[in-house]
Amino acid sequence: MVKKEISGLKRMIGKFASRQVIEKVGSEVNNMLEVVKVRDTLMLNSANTNYSFGGLHRVFQKAFKKLKIHERQIRDVLILGFGTGSIASILHEELGMECMITAVEKDPQVLKLGRKYFNTGRYTGLEIIEADAADFMAKNTRSFDLVIVDVYVDFEVPVSCETSEFVSGMEKCLNTGGMMLFNKLIYNHKARKEAAELEKKFETLNGKVSVIKVRESVVNKVIVLEKGKRQPVTSNQ
Secondary structure, eight states: OOHHHHHHHHHHHHOOSOEEEEEEEOOSSOSOEEEEEETTEEEEEOSSSEEESSHHHHHHHHHHHHHTGGGSOOOEEEEESOTTSHHHHIIIIISOOOOEEEEEEOOHHHHHHHHHHSOGGGSTTEEEEESOHHHHHHHOOOOEEEEEEOOOBTTBOOGGGSSHHHHHHHHHTEEEEEEEEEEEEEOSHHHHHHHHHHHHHHHTSSEEEEEEEEEESEEEEEEEEEETOOOOOEEEO
16 A cells, blocks of 8 residues: 555544554554553554544444434444444443443454553443454354444455455344444545445345445445345435
8 A cells, every 4th residue: 555545544643733652562463553642532543543432433423423323222232343442432431322232353452452541341231252253253143233343454344354245144143123334444446446345235135225424534434234124225424
């Protein structure tokens, strides 16, 4: 990737005036992980993008507001790509939803940082599973009311999480009337093409498909499936 293609991602992390690096480490999954404090907010970044409590947090705040998640009857949630708990924080603490959360995170170093700096043990009804998202889905037999996919290694979604098998597996574990969200970062032509292919895979599933676009320096497309509702694809700005 050339420098201009990640310049927006760099700006998303580095635009703040007050930025204190708390800890910087590497892992087998991520070459670089960085816990930073911006004003009064702790966040987790990779080399080129935000993983938790920065721009990524705002993307899901806006998507959940657009979808009126807090008004839905959601008891069981699956989060693929837990990070250090942004989505759990929004659901439990900002929206006051009393839901059980199964969280899957592949990188043990991310989980360690989550416990050390983000108090991820504070959430009631949260089960954290250290596993690869695709491997977890291949073995999963449970069903959920809300499935959220935010699986990244730096700014890339693993190829295994964009296959037809993976997408259909998520729909199968979704209860009727439930909702599935897939976050896709659009930083260049390749990512835009991958997002379009993902939308086509969603359109083969049983339900209504919509796309929410959120701009945080670069564009995030949140592809949404509401199971059991068959309507044309719509796009929300």
